[in-house]
Amino acid sequence: MNTPTETAGKPARARAPATVGLFATCLVDLFRPSVGFATAKLLEEAGCRVVVPDSQTCCGQPAFNSGDRADARAIAREVIATFEPFDYVVVPSGSCGGMISHHYPELLRDDPDWGPRARRLAAKTYELMAFLVDVRGLEGVKAKLDATVTYHDSCSGLRELGVKAQPRKLLGTVEGLTLNELPGAEECCGFGGTFCVKYPEISGRMVSNKVADIRATNADLLLAGDMGCLLNMAGRLKREGSTIQVRHVAEVLADMTDTAAIGDTAAGAGRR
Amino acid sequence: MEATSHRFKDNVHEALGDANLQASLAKIRSGFVPKRAAAAAALPEFETLRDQARDIKNHVLGHLDIYLERFAEAVEARGGKVHWAETAADARRIILDLARAGNARTITKSKSMVTEEIALNDALEKAGIEPIETDLGEYIIQLAKEPPSHIIAPAIHKTKEQVAELFLRHHGRYGKTERLTEPTDMVREAREVLRQKYLDADVGITGANFLVAETGSIILVTNEGNADLTLSLPKRHIVLAGIEKLVPTLEDASTMLRVLARSATGQEFSSYTTLVTGPKREGDLDGPEEFHVVLLDNGRSGMVGTEFQDMLRCIRCGACMNHCPVYGTVGGHAYGWVYPGPMGAVLTPALIGVEEAGHLPNASTFCGRCEQVCPVRIPLPRMMRAWRTREFERHLSPASQRWGLGVWAWFAKRPRAYRLVARTAAALLGRMGRSQGRLKRLPLAGGWTRVRDMPAPEGRSFVAAWKADGRPTEAPGAATARRHRGSAKEQGR
Numbered sequence: 001m002n003t004p005t006e007t008a009g010k011p012a013r014a015r016a017p018a019t020v021g022l023f024a025t026c027l028v029d030l031f032r033p034s035v036g037f038a039t040a041k042l043l044e045e046a047g048c049r050v051v052v053p054d055s056q057t058c059c060g061q062p063a064f065n066s067g068d069r070a071d072a073r074a075i076a077r078e079v080i081a082t083f084e085p086f087d088y089v090v091v092p093s094g095s096c097g098g099m100i101s102h103h104y105p106e107l108l109r110d111d112p113d114w115g116p117r118a119r120r121l122a123a124k125t126y127e128l129m130a131f132l133v134d135v136r137g138l139e140g141v142k143a144k145l146d147a148t149v150t151y152h153d154s155c156s157g158l159r160e161l162g163v164k165a166q167p168r169k170l171l172g173t174v175e176g177l178t179l180n181e182l183p184g185a186e187e188c189c190g191f192g193g194t195f196c197v198k199y200p201e202i203s204g205r206m207v208s209n210k211v212a213d214i215r216a217t218n219a220d221l222l223l224a225g226d227m228g229c230l231l232n233m234a235g236r237l238k239r240e241g242s243t244i245q246v247r248h249v250a251e252v253l254a255d256m257t258d259t260a261a262i263g264d265t266a267a268g269a270g271r272r
Numbered sequence: 273m274e275a276t277s278h279r280f281k282d283n284v285h286e287a288l289g290d291a292n293l294q295a296s297l298a299k300i301r302s303g304f305v306p307k308r309a310a311a312a313a314a315l316p317e318f319e320t321l322r323d324q325a326r327d328i329k330n331h332v333l334g335h336l337d338i339y340l341e342r343f344a345e346a347v348e349a350r351g352g353k354v355h356w357a358e359t360a361a362d363a364r365r366i367i368l369d370l371a372r373a374g375n376a377r378t379i380t381k382s383k384s385m386v387t388e389e390i391a392l393n394d395a396l397e398k399a400g401i402e403p404i405e406t407d408l409g410e411y412i413i414q415l416a417k418e419p420p421s422h423i424i425a426p427a428i429h430k431t432k433e434q435v436a437e438l439f440l441r442h443h444g445r446y447g448k449t450e451r452l453t454e455p456t457d458m459v460r461e462a463r464e465v466l467r468q469k470y471l472d473a474d475v476g477i478t479g480a481n482f483l484v485a486e487t488g489s490i491i492l493v494t495n496e497g498n499a500d501l502t503l504s505l506p507k508r509h510i511v512l513a514g515i516e517k518l519v520p521t522l523e524d525a526s527t528m529l530r531v532l533a534r535s536a537t538g539q540e541f542s543s544y545t546t547l548v549t550g551p552k553r554e555g556d557l558d559g560p561e562e563f564h565v566v567l568l569d570n571g572r573s574g575m576v577g578t579e580f581q582d583m584l585r586c587i588r589c590g591a592c593m594n595h596c597p598v599y600g601t602v603g604g605h606a607y608g609w610v611y612p613g614p615m616g617a618v619l620t621p622a623l624i625g626v627e628e629a630g631h632l633p634n635a636s637t638f639c640g641r642c643e644q645v646c647p648v649r650i651p652l653p654r655m656m657r658a659w660r661t662r663e664f665e666r667h668l669s670p671a672s673q674r675w676g677l678g679v680w681a682w683f684a685k686r687p688r689a690y691r692l693v694a695r696t697a698a699a700l701l702g703r704m705g706r707s708q709g710r711l712k713r714l715p716l717a718g719g720w721t722r723v724r725d726m727p728a729p730e731g732r733s734f735v736a737a738w739k740a741d742g743r744p745t746e747a748p749g750a751a752t753a754r755r756h757r758g759s760a761k762e763q764g765r
């Protein structure tokens with residue numbers, strides 16, 4: 001899946017201008033607007049016109065994963081109607097990207113009107129890193145950061161959307177940056193949406209194991225592509241009193257690291 | 273086996289506090305996981321084999337009645353006998369009758385996970401018959417009077433020292449009174465003790481990895497060879513197997529075998545692969561005089577034709593649990609019944625009811641690793657989600673959760689109200705956490721803040737800030753979009 005729908009024989013990697021609907025996700029909207037702005041900047045640098053529809057809310061994952069199909073469907077229809085006019089929909093989250101591109105078609109499969117619309121939207125929806133590299137053919141970014149970073153592969157992006165090489169490729173072009181690979185980078189951090197509040201004991205153990213691995217890399221900055229995982233890991237790092245900073249990968253690639261890192265104050269922000 | 277799945281949270285609490293268990297679980301991560309990855313990488317056609325294995329099982333499940341009949345005919349044509357057990361109680365009764373008819377005092381057992389499902393050992397003991405597990409792991413947990421915690425490594429939760437202690441306590445009556453320290457010595461001692469049991473047993477009970485419809489054969493794979501002794505030395509061999517274990521032909525079975533060992537232990541093939549077809553024939557030097565196959569339904573046929581049918585493809589390799597971060601954190605006992613990990617999270621509610629086992633499909637982050645490694649490509653997360661849907665529809669999920677979700681969904685469906693609340697919440701939480709950058713305690717989010725801080729929001733909503741900057745919020749051709757939205761409203765319930 002995820003073949004771009006540009007018809008008329010246009011190759012996927014074309015750099016023709018495209019209008020992108022940016023789906024910010026509820027966590028970016030509420031917790032981390034800077035990720036939204038970083039995403040927009042990256043998309044614009046990749047030659048896209050970026051629009052942020054103000055009628056967006058959430059992708060409906062909490063309802064879907066809690067078994068509330070009716071609400072999940074209703075929200076999916078809202079998202080489809082909001083985003084179908086765009087050439088592409090880009091999401092700075094593998095989890096919400098996967099929701100739209102994998103689960104909407106399943107959710108609305110039996111609906112004669114919305115089923116095809118869901119499939120069409122699914123086909124032009126991308127996680128940010130995959131969009132930049134696989135669709136726009138981006139080879140690198142103009143960013144600079146003197147830091148040793150480590151990268152966590154969030155589950156949905158990794159397994160539902162195949163996001164693995166793309167962020168590493170782009171991070172490799174950030175001046176001054178060293179990437180120390182995280183052992184067990186493909187293991188879940190224990191966030192899992194409502195899982196983290198329904199089963200805090202299990203989630204807590206999972207995230208503390210994850211944080212132990214992160215600390216062992218000697219990185220001073222942790223990156224990932226999903227706000228849920230980032231809030232979870234940052235929250236645990238802070239609880240343990242760690243000084244490791246946490247950011248969404250888009251912030252680094254867009255060269256927007258002047259703001260306070262996730263869970264830090266403005267005073268402690270910026271350069272080490 | 274008595275189910276404790278409803279006490280999942282208590283089980284979890286206990287498991288997390290058990291240092292020995294935690295050390296054992298780490299072995300799965302460092303052992304089974306890389307071994308499977310290496311075995312898969314070494315076989316270029318592994319992915320194709322997985323497709324074939326899935327297709328074979330789907331084909332059988334689509335024609336289950338036909339293949340069951342064919343299997344039964346083939347078994348009887350070769351002098352065996354087939355018994356049909358609709359429930360666990362039926363299976364127990366059939367097996368007890370067979371054991372009594374064979375005047376059994378002791379019974380050796382091998383590969384008998386499904387006998388846990390019907391709580392056979394209890395029933396045998398009550399009838400004055402001693403069951404003896406011969407798989408080393410099963411033997412250890414039998415001594416410890418515990419259920420298995422993993423389907424292919426049932427005693428993985430036990431340390432070397434705990435095993436030594438168990439042997440010291442139980443092997444005294446065989447004249448073994450030395451405290452052992454080396455695993456090889458423990459294996460030798462267990463082997464010596466078990467050797468006599470094989471010879472003494474009147475009946476041998478095994479499970480089956482596959483049932484072959486074409487020939488009426490059963491296939492057993494082990495790494496210890498204990499199944500062979502269990503089935504060939506006593507006079508009677510009883511096989512207990514779920515009806516979903518069927519494959520059409522020997523050729524199909526060989527495809528299944530090629531994915532099974534690689535997925536389970538990372539071996540190309542298990543050390544012993546045994547085919548059994550009927551009882552001993554005239555002129556055969558060994559083998560049982562009687563060969564009985566008990567086919568267990570126990571809820572399985574009820575899954576056929578439902579959204580849970582795919583689960584019946586499971587070949588019990590254990591790969592899903594080896595790769596599951598939740599299983600890796602809490603271990604098998606927490607799941608509270610025979611089948612742990614992701615496969616248990618789907619199968620257990622199907623077999624003992626979602627009222628009893630409702631926690632299991634909920635205790636998943638949907639990280640998707642189980643599905644990624646399942647040799648027969650069972651969409652485990654999708655089926656856990658299907659259980660959650662059933663729970664939700666039957667109002668089994670907790671009221672507070674439903675309420676919270678309902679409020680949230682109400683806003684998510686109403687962009688304007690949502691925008692207003694998002695903006696206010698971002699501002700409020702941002703202010704609360706401003707001095708620290710994070711919140712140590714957050715009302716209504718105790719589950720979160722018990723174990724980690726809550727990073728504070730930056731203080732404004734992205735969409736509102738974007739709009740305030742005067743950046744575009746409407747697509748070219750937005751008028752058309754609005755018309756479509758109109759139809760969304762009409763059809764949206």
Ligand code: SF4
Nearest residue numbers: 586587589590592646
């Ligand atoms: S569900 Fe798949 S991975 Fe898990 S035990 Fe069954 S066959 Fe193996």
